[in-house]
Structure formats: structure tokens, C-alpha cells
Amino acid sequence: MPRHLVSIENTGEEFLCEESVPVLLAMESAMRHGIPVGCRNGGCGICKVEVLSGEFAARVMSRAHVSLEEQVAGHVLSCRIRPRSALRLRALRTTTRKEV
């Protein structure tokens, strides 16, 4: 399975991610921390990133967390995307603190 380099602009971290693996899970496996981790299943929205460059495959994302406009602008949940090329991302939330 091809692997692609993923870089997180906020922290300068890089890691490799297989095409079959969600970006957020690959980041955790590589012991990187630039994207906040929550439910890992598209339910909380905390792992939202802006894709600055690169191709990816996305699973369905709740409109509660990603509006159509956001998705068109490349704002996606990193636990719901798998890379199809090298990716450059910017984490949109930089704290793991739960919002109330």
C-alpha cells in the first residue's frame, strides 16, 4: 500500500501515512501531536484541518462539524481522510480541551 508524507504546518511535524489509514491515526502512530485528537470517528470535530496542498479521499463528514462551504475550502476532519498524495495540513484547533 503506498505511503505518503504528511506535514503539519503549525508544528513542522512530518509523518508517513498509508493510503488505507486515516491521517489522524497515522499521526498518533508516529507519536506526533500537531492535530488535536478526539473521538477518531468523525463525531467531535476537534481534529479539523485545512488541507493546504495534496490529494485525499474523504469519508462522509457530519455537517454539524464541516459545512459544505468549509469542505469546498479544504477544511476537513483528519480522522475521516486518507492520503492520495503528499499532504500539507494546518490544524484549525490547537487545543485538546473540549469545548462546552
Ligand code: FES
Ligand atoms: S477526532 Fe473527533 S471528529 Fe475527528
